[in-house]
Amino acid sequence: MAATAFPYWLWIKGLSRVPVSVAGTMALAEPVTATLLGVLLLGESLTVVAAAGVCLVVLGLLAMGRVSG
Numbered sequence: 001m002a003a004t005a006f007p008y009w010l011w012i013k014g015l016s017r018v019p020v021s022v023a024g025t026m027a028l029a030e031p032v033t034a035t036l037l038g039v040l041l042l043g044e045s046l047t048v049v050a051a052a053g054v055c056l057v058v059l060g061l062l063a064m065g066r067v068s069g
Contacts (some may be wrong), residue, residue, distance in 0.1 A: 025061060032057050 015023045017059075032054050038044040 025064065028057065028061060 016025070018026075026053070035050060035054055039046045
C-alpha cells in the first residue's frame with residue numbers, strides 16, 4: 001500500500017505548489033508518461049492506436065503552450 005500511497009502523496013504535494021495552469025498541463029501529460037514508462041521500463045508493446053493517442057496528446061499540449069505562451 002505504501003508503494004501506491006507515497007507517490008500519490010508526492011503528486012498531491014507537488015500539485016499544491018504550482019499554478020493551476022501547470023497542474024492542468026501535468027495532469028494531461030500523465031497518461032503519456034505512463035504509456036512511455038510502460039513501453040521503456042516494462043517492455044509493453046506500443047500499438048498504433050496508443051502511439052496515435054500519445055501523438056495527439058503531445059500535439060494538444062504543444063498547442064496549449066503556444067496559445068498561453
